Amino acid sequence: DPADCETLPGVYQAWRVTTPYRLVGRALMPSGTIVSVNNIRLGGPEIQVIAGIGLDLDAADVGLLADALAKIGCSVIYARDRPFSPGLNAPRDRLQRLEIIREATQNKGFSLMADVANAREVATADALADMFYIDSERVLNRDFLDALGQQPQAILLAKSVSATTE
16 A cells, blocks of 8 residues: 555655556657667667677677678667676676677777676776666666666666566
């Protein structure tokens, strides 16, 4: 009951949310949201191609993929962490791999979207990525979201059933 929460210190008002995704749904903002990242408009009528590249690829493979993706009109490279990738358990290794992708793609006109795993990685990845992708498991980590909120990059949050209040 929301009334029970209103008696807690620091709580001004509480209410029950009855619609999932209330704050991000069309009912709140029917026109939709457009986010610009390096002159690439996400969320508008234009279709943007976003291609995922695993962090376990070497610079030569990333360069070849980037050339092919540029030819088909890709605008965003998603540096995706693959769970259980050998050798990527240490945050330092993951960030070094992200740097390889940044170097191999930066002169080809791509924006780089990074999959960061925790609050410690955010500040370092900030210098490499144009935007961040946060999956449905990490969207519930408050310390992680607070660290992301301190960065200027756009953040793409994955929508999931676990992030609803129903």
